[in-house]
Amino acid sequence: MSYLKNWWVTDYADDIFSYFLRKEKTGMTFRCRSPQLGERRRLVDMLRLVGERLQLGNTSVHLAVRLLDLFMDNHRVEVAHLSLVALGCLLLATKFEDRDLNVPHVPELHRLVPHCYPLRDYRAVEAILLEFFSWNLSLVTVAHFVEFLATRVLGRGDLVRGAELVGTASALTPPPDHPSTGPPPPTSGAQALRNALLERLQYFMDLALQDEQFMLHRPSVVACACVLAARSRLGVWPAWPAELSRLTGYSDASLLSCLHSLFR
Template sequence: MATHSSSRYEGFLKEYLATLKSQEESMVQINGNSPQLRIRKYIVDWLCNACELLKLDQCTVHLALYILDVFMDGHNIECPQQSLVTLGCIWVAAKFEEKETRVPRATDLNKLVMDRFSIGSFVAVEAMILRHLRWNLSVPTSAIFSNFFALAALPHDPGDHSTYRRLSERFNYYLSYFLQESLKEFVLSTIRPSKTASACIAASRRSMGLFPIWTEPLAQLTGYSLSEVLPLVDLYFCGNSSLVIANASLSSCDNETPDSGVASDIEVSNTDSVDSDRSFGITPKRKQVSYNSDTTKRRKN
């Protein structure tokens, strides 16, 4: 009976992973054409702060940034409207990822920018975003993949649950940290999220002193070899001061959040109405391209 249940569980995992990989193939490719690319790191910080204040899940944060990257890649956004677009992406992502009771209202979003916009502005920008995405929000982000890959990330001794629990808590902290760091690197938004998630898993294992950092079960589950994952780990996650910062944060977790909202981080305007995309300060630039194997082959890294 146990063997039969285990077999069904393994079958479910394979089917789920196949679905994620299939959805990954149809993701929109981000080409780096956004005029906002030079200030993207500040936008990412602003988005993350807003999501933290709204107490949104990490999967929502990753989906919101993916939506924002895709939207910015295809539109010219005037600086005063950047915060409105960012909040609109958060709103769309929250409606898809969060429980209904945890989805922020437009008034909650507006409070983060000191009530600078009308409610109609949020509804209008939401509609623009959904049209641009063609209503396709079934996107497996790095956060989604990492939750799945984490099933094979740790050695599990059923006889020592307390040790495994402590190990798991520490691993989850590192994984959350590296996933957050991955948002800041624009280059990582142009590669497959499953690969970025794999690098975050490997970086977390290395940070905890778990060797080898890439095991055979992980290779089989993710579909990536050590040679494919290690360059990302060395370049973006465990180089420079990333590990020092991660360990310092783990030693002294500061959970304080600002009371005054996040309005000062991105300049906002007093726009009250939206008559058209152009009057809104957001104009379309180009058609979107599917992120499939053919376009990936044509891209030059």
Template sequence: MELEGQWWKGQLAGDIYHALRYKELRLPVYKGQSPQLNLRRYFADLIAIVSNRFRLCPAARHLAVYLLDLFMDRYDISVQQLHMVALSCILLASKFEEREDRVPKLESLNSLTCMSSMNLVLTKQGLLHMELLLLETFHWNLYLPTAAHFIEYYLSIAVSETDLHDGWPMACLEKTLLYMNKYADYFLEVSLQDHAFLRFVPSLIAAACVASSRVILHLAPTWPPRLQRLSAYTWEQLLPCVERLLLAHDSDVNEANKQRCQQQQPGPQPGQAMYPAQSQSATVAQYVHRPALQYTQQSCQPVLVSAHASSAYLCHSGSLQVSSGPTHGQAQPQTISVPLDAKIKMPNRPYQVNSIYSCTAPCFNR
């Protein structure tokens, strides 16, 4: 069990990693053609809330969101049925990734506060029917690697004593490792928030999460040779994904600072933050082009990011209106009707994303 729980530390880590890389090349194609694509963020947040409530592992949470994305991409599903689909994806993912005693039970799901607010009551028959439909859709194959399956392998060498912090030798390796894990978890959750990340393979997203964490922590070089050898990704290959992650980070920091000013709360006290990036916002260009962060082993062309580059990524789902249909030129998803033994009332209030995925500074106080 110890080897299963921390496979990246075992003798078979290299073989397991190469098997995951081989499998990710054969993942189903995602087209982003769901008519309910504007609801995707809401249901991804719902999966995050439920998985956090039951303390499911990141692999189960990411697999559940990925199953939801693929299922929505193939079928035209009513808004009411999407709740059942999302919760069934959580159950399937937890059964595949977690121990049996950690799989959420029907009674526990129905007792959740978010379930009562949606006026949703699950039934055993309804869940079994939906799980069977999901399994048939994926041909009973749930071996689908996600970024969460790769992140620990990269984190095993993400920080070294030879790294520099702001151009100086590292003062405290243990504290840097702690912050590296916190930031990597944060960026890993950011990658769940937008379906645009599905155009990157999972191993690249995981590597970009580590690289973004090193950028925020002012570690140099940004992408050292040891990480390039382990991941087989160069800095130039990671840069498009890193830009998206850092734009999301800047947006979260700005939103947190805005809320702090509105609440007239005092700023962070000396000693609370290890790195200035936790309390100050910066542009992606400032992150990427800091002299101490240049990757000296390769040439890195300047990157210019416009102010509106993240508008599609950082938008909030303010309403729960179903779009009229898929984008022009895309295939029409199939329409299915799934029996749902429940009465569902969609909430009328907008869902604030930052209440679930807060900025990285407060995450260390959780």
């Protein structure tokens, strides 16, 4: 999906979002039955660390974790090879989601993780993964939905503890592809809130990524629950406005189960 650059701010963003909603209903079902779920947190932390160090996109890391979850759900992997499988998932996800320049090389991975594997092992595990997924890596993740929802995390008419915000219109305008080199303009109250919402949204995304129970929900539900959680925590009212309900098809009541899991 990397060829859809900044799709979430295009004229056809709503159509792509609707396509993602349909697509997430197809494909493999995660059943949380891997005998090695106890190793999952360590593997996810490793993938997140590598993603941060190599400045990979959220969609690459989330796709890697989703591939790993589905593969582990259907295989018993030797503990000594789990890290290799996880890194193989990251390599494939990055090739699919990121720019070619961002695809990590094996020596880069070896500098970041405590395990070193021969290049032939990476090639072998990539081949096994591709065969298992029938070469179809076009899986929708929480990060794909959040890309869209992040541009709508703050709306006109939103209130914070009953008060209107200053500068809401400018805060709702997406940043240009090539920002000016001059000094940044003063941050309005709305822009500061939007930045805080995006930080909190990232926090809840990371939280959901660490717990395999969130894989039992559809990615769109988790993404919407993360937005609802971020807005609720920062006192934005309504916490789930009618516009987001219309765009996503979810009421706030339908997100409560996932929301409670984020807050526990």
